[in-house]
Amino acid sequence: QVQLVESGGGSVEAGGSLRLSCTVSGYTVSNYYCMGWFRQAPGKEREGVAAIYPLNGRTDIVDSVKGRFTISQDSAKSALYLEMNNLKPEDSAMYYCAARLLYYTWQACVNTLRGPTTQGGFGYWGQGTQVTVSS
Secondary structure, three states: OOEEEEEOOEEEEOOOOEEEEEEEEOOOHHHOOEEEEEEEOOOOOOEEEEEEEOOOOEEEEOOOOEOOEEEEEEOOOOEEEEEEOOOOHHHOEEEEEEEEOOOOOHHHHHHOOOOHHHOOOOOEEOOOEEEEEEO
């Protein structure tokens, strides 16, 4: 049975760092064709943050966090990570990890970050971990 559980969220001052983890059960991250991190702030739509294509390790980061966030995977630990540095108040949101077991091309995986209409391809979602950044 597939289950994704996020952890690592919390409160931090602007400029600080957090490392989010997504532990995957049922399958290792290597079994997924696409995994990603998304976030949703109150009153806003869920937006893509970063995606990884476990088949070859390619990643994509949205412009708003590029240079500050890094997505990575650890197949041995069956985990997905989001390293968040130089956090800003606008980064405050509930962060979710998502995964797709069915085949996806790299381009399709990247497209999941572009808007809510492209997020339906993920079959599994975690329950989220809250990140709050104070100014």
